[in-house]
Structure formats: structure tokens, C-alpha cells
Amino acid sequence: MAASNTIRYFLFAFNFLCWIAGLGMFAIGIWLRVDPALSPVVTLELGWFYTAVYVIIIVGVVTIAIGFLGCCGAMRESPALLKIYVCLLALMFILEVIAGILGWVWRNELDQWVRNSFSRTFNGRYIDDFSDSFQDAVVYFQRRMDCCGLNTPEDWENWQEVDSCPCPIDRYVNQYDWTEKCQEDRNDYTLSVYKSCWDNISLWLKNHIIVIGIIGFAVGAVQCLGIYCGIKMIRQFDKGGEDGFLSIIKSPIKAKKAKKEVPLETVTTTKDEGESLVKEKDQPPPKEPEVEAAVTTKEPTAPAEETEPLSPSSPAEEAEPPAKENEA
Known part of the structure; x- marks a missing residue:
């Protein structure tokens, strides 16, 4: 019980921090988009800047939802909320891994893409055209x-x-x-x-890519821990039996336990004469009187079959000699 409470409080604290981080990302995204003081940067006619801002806002909203589901599911002991939480957190982790792999594989192309985006902005245009x-x-x-x-x-x-x-x-x-x-x-x-x-931009990106990679690895490790704790809580709280995405794991275990339970428990005792008595709890013992009754019914029929042909044959045999004497 103490271990389950520890996991629950850890899950609540972790998701509370996720909820705060999501609020921070959402606030930063909105600030970058609407703050008048940053309008010179926002109006640089670089499409990827707006894309990055919108990605920050979306990630913030999803993080807020994940933190809310995790906190409520842990404190209310709700398997349904925890299942949604684990699925969303696992999906976010997979997307982060895919983004990290693509960023590492295409890092040179990313560098060239940023250069081309700036070149398209300035190439062949007078500055006064802006x-x-x-x-x-x-x-x-x-x-x-x-x-x-x-x-x-x-x-x-x-x-x-x-x-x-x-x-x-x-x-x-x-x-x-x-x-x-x-x-x-x-x-x-x-x-x-x-x-x-x-x-300068390339140097800045390279320096921050290393930092972002370290932070991303740490965040991924914490997310894996959150997924593990969520699954542990679901196994403890989900008492519905066969429902839920963990029923595939639970059903074989329950089947094995059911096979081990023997319906009849036998107790054997020995007498001084060497005989053994078997007592079965769930089986009624009415069979021994029936066998005795069957034996008693068969015993009188056997002598009846033996005596019936003898009684008429004895007078017939006694009557046959006078008939033969008359014929002679």
C-alpha cells in the first residue's frame, strides 16, 4: 500500500510540473505572436518563424492536457483517465524521438534550408521595397x-x-x-x-542544438518514467476484469490461476487395519447404499432361475416309466 501511494504522489507531482511547463510554453507562444515589442522580429517575412511559434503553442496545449489528465487520474484513482494519459504521453514521446532522429539525419540540409530562407528574403530586392x-x-x-x-x-x-x-x-x-x-x-x-x-546564426544554432539535445534526452527519460508509473497505477486501480487495453496481459494470468484451483479437496486417513478413507467435500456420498441395494435384488433372482426348471421336471420323469411299460 505504501508503494502504491508513493507512485501516485510521484505521478501527481510529475504531471503538475508538466502542467506548469505547458502553461509556460503556451504563454511564451502567445507572447511571441502578439507582443508589440517583438513586432520587428515577427515581421521579418520568414514563414518558419510563425510556424515555430504555432508549434510552441500547440505543444503547450497538449502538455497542459497531459498534465491535467495525469493529476486527475492519479488523485481520483481513475483507470480511464490514466489510460488516456499514458496513450497521449507515449504518442508525444514517439513524436519527439522521430523529430530528434530526423533533425540529426538532416542537420546539414536544415542548415542549408535556413540559409536559403534568408537568401530568398533579401536576394534581388531593394531594402526600401520592404x-x-x-x-x-x-x-x-x-x-x-x-x-x-x-x-x-x-x-x-x-x-x-x-x-x-x-x-x-x-x-x-x-x-x-x-x-x-x-x-x-x-x-x-x-x-x-x-x-x-x-x-553567427549557424554558431548559435549549433550551440543550442547541443543544449536542446541534452534537454530532450532528459525530458524523454522522465516521460518514460511517467509512462511506467501510469501503467503501474492502472494495474492497481483497474478492477473491472477483462475491459481495458491491459486485459490481454491480465487474462492469461487469471486463466492460469483458475486452473491451479482444484474443485475437490481430498483428505486421506488410514486405519489400523490398513484401509484408507477418502472424503470429498463437494461430492455427496449416496452411492454406497445403491450398490448394496442392487446386490440384494440380484441375489433372490439367481436361486429362482435354478429352482424353476427342476420342479416340473421331477414329476415328468417319474411319470415316464409307466408309459413305456404300457407300450411294451
């Missing part, structure tokens, strides 16, 4: 990443505004005027700001 929010987003992004241009600062040769600069100057030489320094030192690659944005 909206003001997009231009602000470009400057904001390059400031955050300490870079200029996708590959080199020459990517901005088509910048049309003379009094503005797409590449921010180094924060360590910010004593110069922004526009003046940008126009004078556009080809000065000794400044730390004049680095390829793609190189």
Missing part, C-alpha cells in the same frame, strides 16, 4: 547578433537611403556618428560588427 517595420527589424537583428549582411556587408549595396545605414557600427567605437561611421567604414572588416550574420 516596410518600415521590416527595415527596423533588420537593424534590430544585426545589433543583437553583432553582424552585418547575410554573408558580407556588401549584401546591402542596394541600400537606397543615403542618410541611413543598414549595418550598425561596433558598440566599442560608438563615439562616432552612426551614419558617418557606417558610410566611411563600410568596407572596414576589422570592425567586429562586420561579420557574416549567417556565421
